[in-house]
Amino acid sequence: MNKLFPIFVKLDQIETLLVGGGKVALEKFQALITNDERSNLTVVAREIVPEFEQLLVNYPHIRLHIRPFETQDIENKQLVIAATNNVELNDELRELTSLHNILFNAADKPDLCDFYLGSIVTKGDLKVAISTNGKSPTIAKRVKELLNDLLPDEIDETLSLMSEYREQLKGDFEFKVKKLNEHTKNILRHER
Numbered sequence: 001m002n003k004l005f006p007i008f009v010k011l012d013q014i015e016t017l018l019v020g021g022g023k024v025a026l027e028k029f030q031a032l033i034t035n036d037e038r039s040n041l042t043v044v045a046r047e048i049v050p051e052f053e054q055l056l057v058n059y060p061h062i063r064l065h066i067r068p069f070e071t072q073d074i075e076n077k078q079l080v081i082a083a084t085n086n087v088e089l090n091d092e093l094r095e096l097t098s099l100h101n102i103l104f105n106a107a108d109k110p111d112l113c114d115f116y117l118g119s120i121v122t123k124g125d126l127k128v129a130i131s132t133n134g135k136s137p138t139i140a141k142r143v144k145e146l147l148n149d150l151l152p153d154e155i156d157e158t159l160s161l162m163s164e165y166r167e168q169l170k171g172d173f174e175f176k177v178k179k180l181n182e183h184t185k186n187i188l189r190h191e192r
């Protein structure tokens, strides 16, 4: 059974550190920035692949340090993602982040992770996150593609309309819940 608890994090309100500058670090960067282009992010890498460095030019607010990781890099960070293939560094980061109560992800070491990244389907304000409990990221990617095709693009309009309706509804909490449930009973069926 998958016991992971999914949460949706506001990346513009916390500080994230990404360690590594290879292909996998670039993928993790894209995952972060696609969700929020205003993510507060620092990248530290001994070396960086040219396409990653090039991409970073578009995000001047993101701090890039091309040098080996230093202990003080974790200062004031709430989230650390390592994508380095460096076993000792992973262990060092695991220890440091535990000591400072920082959530940690190591792309190549599920056992060291406090959390995993998921495969993400986005239709405007609707977001679905998929996890396979680390068993098969490739299947997560395939489920994402499936849901992406299945969910109508208009669902975002529906969300906006529902948001307005929700604002307008008068009455106590129970009454509102009843109304909203009645109103949405067949909504996805209508859209398909």
Ligand SMILES: C[C@@]1(CC(=O)O)c2cc3[nH]c(cc4nc(cc5[nH]c(cc(n2)[C@H]1CCC(=O)O)[C@@](C)(CC(=O)O)[C@@H]5CCC(=O)O)C(CC(=O)O)=C4CCC(=O)O)c(CCC(=O)O)c3CC(=O)O
Residues within 6 Å of the ligand: 027, 028, 031, 105, 106, 107, 108, 109, 110, 113, 115, 116, 117, 118, 119, 120, 130, 131, 132, 133, 134, 135, 136, 137, 138, 140, 141, 144
């Ligand atoms: C545990 C986890 C930790 C974490 O990184 O957070 C993890 C771990 C590992 N991934 C590996 C490999 C691959 N990862 C991908 C892709 C993605 N990986 C992502 C998440 C996760 N990967 C977390 C679990 C998520 C879950 O529960 O399902 C996604 C969903 C999200 C994201 O990264 O943004 C993103 C899909 C993005 C999308 O939707 O498109 C592909 C496919 C591809 O790129 O096409 C491959 C190659 C094929 C294969 O191996 O399956 C390896 C082996 C490395 C090696 O052998 O060298 C490990 C290490 C290990 O398992 O030991």
Ligand SMILES: NC(=O)C1=CN([C@@H]2O[C@H](COP(=O)(O)OP(=O)(O)OC[C@H]3O[C@@H](n4cnc5c(N)ncnc54)[C@H](O)[C@@H]3O)[C@@H](O)[C@H]2O)C=CC1
Residues within 6 Å of the ligand: 019, 020, 021, 022, 023, 024, 025, 044, 045, 046, 047, 048, 049, 067, 068, 069, 083, 084, 085, 086, 089, 106, 107, 108, 137
């Ligand atoms: N979770 C996932 O989605 C996936 C994970 N992986 C794993 O991710 C790892 C990284 O893969 P690649 O990006 O291809 O490797 P890579 O070798 O291209 O990049 C490693 C990066 O780490 C940096 N680095 C190494 N030591 C450092 C230090 N002390 N301080 C700062 N930076 C340092 C290097 O400069 C380089 O930029 C591999 O172990 C791979 O098995 C691979 C595929 C997918």
